Amino acid sequence: MEGTYARVGYTLDVCRGDEVWNSSQVWYMPFDDLNAPFTDEIGQWSWRDWYYTINVCNYTITRCGEDNSVLSETMKRIKGQMLFLRGLAYYNLTGYYQNPILITDYNTYSTLDGLYGTNSTYDEAWDQVEKDFAEAMTLLPSRDAGGQWALGRATNGAAAGYYARALMMRHKYSEALAVLKDIIGGKYGHYELMKNYGDNFREGSAYENNAESLFEIQYLDYGSQGTDDEWTPVNTSPNATQGHAVESNFGPGDMGGWADLSASPWLYQLFKSEKTTSGSLDPRLYWTIGTYEPEWDGFEYGNVCYTVPMTADAPVVTNNNNGGLPIAKNTNLRTGLYDKVVTGLHCGINLRMMRYSDVLLRAAECENEVNGPTQQAIDWINQVRNRAGLADLKLADFSGNADKLFEQIANVERPKEFGCEFGRGFDLVRWGFFYSADRLQQIKEHGTFRRTNDKTRVKEPVSYAEVGLDPELKSSYDSWIQGHEFFPIYQGTLNDNPNLVGNSANKSESNADKLYGPVHPVVNLK
Structure with a gap:
C-alpha cells in the first residue's frame, strides 16, 4: 500500500537518510528537510496503512489463542506470519512516529475507549516489536522448508533478522549479536551472498527470493500486472497492478519518472x-x-x-x-x-527489505560494540567487501580503536552496500547522530x-x-528541527482521537536525553 512499501512508506526513510536528497524540491521537501509540519497529510499515510495491517493481524492472532502448543503446524505458521507482520508494522510505526498506539487484541475495538488508544512510550513500543518477532521465530519454518516459504513468506530467519534489528535500536548489542551469529551459523536456514550484487535488484524468478534475501516484498513482474493503480486499502480492484512506485520517485524526468529523489x-x-x-x-x-x-x-x-x-x-x-x-x-x-x-x-x-549482507555488517557492528575490533568483526566485513572485489580490511588498522571501526562500518561499508535503500534514517536515529555536534556536522556535510x-x-x-x-x-x-528526526503525528489524527497526543516532532522537543548509550565521535579515516 502507499504507506507501507508501495511508495511513501518506503521512500520517506530513504530521503531521511544522508545519501539521498529531494531533487524535485516539492512533495518530499519537508521530509527531506526534516521539518515536516503536523498538518502535512502525506506523513499520515504510513500511520494509516500500518494500522490497517495491524488490524488484519490482530483479527487473526486473537482467533489463534495464546497457547501455541495446541495449534496445528499450519496454524502455527499462520500465527507466526501475523506476528511477524504486526512486528514489522510496529517497527515502522515506532521508527517513524516514536510513540504509536499499541493495540494487540482485536477485542479491544469493542469499546470506544479501546478504539481511541493512547500513545505508548518509545520503550513500550520497542518492547512490543521485540516480543512479536521473538514469538514469530518459534512458530515459523526456515527458508529451507522450501516451496512458498522460500518464495516470499515470512520465515524464522526473517523474524530473527528483524528481531536483531529491533534490539539494536536500543543498543542491546550483546543480545543482537547472539541472534545474528545464529543466522550466520544456519540455525534459521541457509543464507549466502549472491556472487553478483546486481542480482538483488532485478525482477524475475531467477533473481528474486534468492539465497541472500531474508525478507522481501513481492510484486508482480512487468507484463503480468493489471491496469488499476491501487494506492490504499479502499481500492480492491481485481485488476490491481501490484507493482511499486519507488521507481517512479527515483526515475529521471527525461525517462518519464517523477524525478523526486537523487x-x-x-x-x-x-x-x-x-x-x-x-x-x-x-x-x-x-x-x-x-x-x-x-x-x-x-x-x-x-x-x-x-x-x-x-x-x-x-x-x-x-x-x-x-x-x-x-x-x-x-x-x-x-x-x-x-x-x-x-x-x-x-x-x-521485489524490494529486498533485509539481505544477508546486512546480517554480516550488523554482526560486525555488534561484535565491535561488545568486544572492540576483533578479527571476527573484520572477517564479516571482508565477506561483503570481497563480493564487491575490494581489498580486505586489516585488524591492525583498527586495533584497540572501536570508534574507528564503527566509522568504517557506519560511513563506508553500510552506505556503499545499502545506499539509497530503506533503513539509513533508522540508523541515524539509533546511532544518535542528530544529538552529537560533530555527528550532526558530519551528516550536514553528507547531505x-x-x-x-x-x-x-x-x-x-x-x-x-x-x-x-x-x-x-x-x-x-x-x-532539521529538534525532535523532527521522527515524523509528526498528523493533526487530523490527533483531532479524531482525544486520547492521543503529539510526539517530539509535533512539539519540536529534543530527544537528547532519550538516547541509548554514548554516540561514537567522528574519526577521520584518511
Whole structure:
C-alpha cells in the first residue's frame, strides 16, 4: 500500500537518510528537510496503512489463542506470519512516529475507549516489536522448508533478522549479536551472498527470493500486472497492478519518472574513492547510481539509462531543473527491461527489505560494540567487501580503536552496500547522530548537494563550508528541527482521537536525553 512499501512508506526513510536528497524540491521537501509540519497529510499515510495491517493481524492472532502448543503446524505458521507482520508494522510505526498506539487484541475495538488508544512510550513500543518477532521465530519454518516459504513468506530467519534489528535500536548489542551469529551459523536456514550484487535488484524468478534475501516484498513482474493503480486499502480492484512506485520517485524526468529523489554527491564520491583489487570501479556503484562512467562500457548492460545509451557528453540527471544523480537501485534503469519509466505502481522488482549482507555488517557492528575490533568483526566485513572485489580490511588498522571501526562500518561499508535503500534514517536515529555536534556536522556535510541544470556539474564534490556562499548549494540537515528526526503525528489524527497526543516532532522537543548509550565521535579515516 502507499504507506507501507508501495511508495511513501518506503521512500520517506530513504530521503531521511544522508545519501539521498529531494531533487524535485516539492512533495518530499519537508521530509527531506526534516521539518515536516503536523498538518502535512502525506506523513499520515504510513500511520494509516500500518494500522490497517495491524488490524488484519490482530483479527487473526486473537482467533489463534495464546497457547501455541495446541495449534496445528499450519496454524502455527499462520500465527507466526501475523506476528511477524504486526512486528514489522510496529517497527515502522515506532521508527517513524516514536510513540504509536499499541493495540494487540482485536477485542479491544469493542469499546470506544479501546478504539481511541493512547500513545505508548518509545520503550513500550520497542518492547512490543521485540516480543512479536521473538514469538514469530518459534512458530515459523526456515527458508529451507522450501516451496512458498522460500518464495516470499515470512520465515524464522526473517523474524530473527528483524528481531536483531529491533534490539539494536536500543543498543542491546550483546543480545543482537547472539541472534545474528545464529543466522550466520544456519540455525534459521541457509543464507549466502549472491556472487553478483546486481542480482538483488532485478525482477524475475531467477533473481528474486534468492539465497541472500531474508525478507522481501513481492510484486508482480512487468507484463503480468493489471491496469488499476491501487494506492490504499479502499481500492480492491481485481485488476490491481501490484507493482511499486519507488521507481517512479527515483526515475529521471527525461525517462518519464517523477524525478523526486537523487543520490548525494557524497555517496558518489565515496564509491569513487576506492577501486577494486583489479583497479576497476566498485560494481555496486553501477547498480546504485545511474551515472555515465567509461568503465561501464561492456559491463552488464553498459552505459544505459532505460536502454537509452548514455555518453560522457550526454549524461542523465534526475530532475531537469534541479539536477541530481539518478538512483538506479530498485528501478529498471540498468536492467534493459524497458526504455522508460512506466509511472505509477508498475515496477515489478521485489524490494529486498533485509539481505544477508546486512546480517554480516550488523554482526560486525555488534561484535565491535561488545568486544572492540576483533578479527571476527573484520572477517564479516571482508565477506561483503570481497563480493564487491575490494581489498580486505586489516585488524591492525583498527586495533584497540572501536570508534574507528564503527566509522568504517557506519560511513563506508553500510552506505556503499545499502545506499539509497530503506533503513539509513533508522540508523541515524539509533546511532544518535542528530544529538552529537560533530555527528550532526558530519551528516550536514553528507547531505550537501548542488541544485543545477548544468548536467556536467552534478558529480562534482561539494563542501558544506560553501553552503551560503554558493547559491546552488544546500544541505538537507540545516533545516532539521529538534525532535523532527521522527515524523509528526498528523493533526487530523490527533483531532479524531482525544486520547492521543503529539510526539517530539509535533512539539519540536529534543530527544537528547532519550538516547541509548554514548554516540561514537567522528574519526577521520584518511
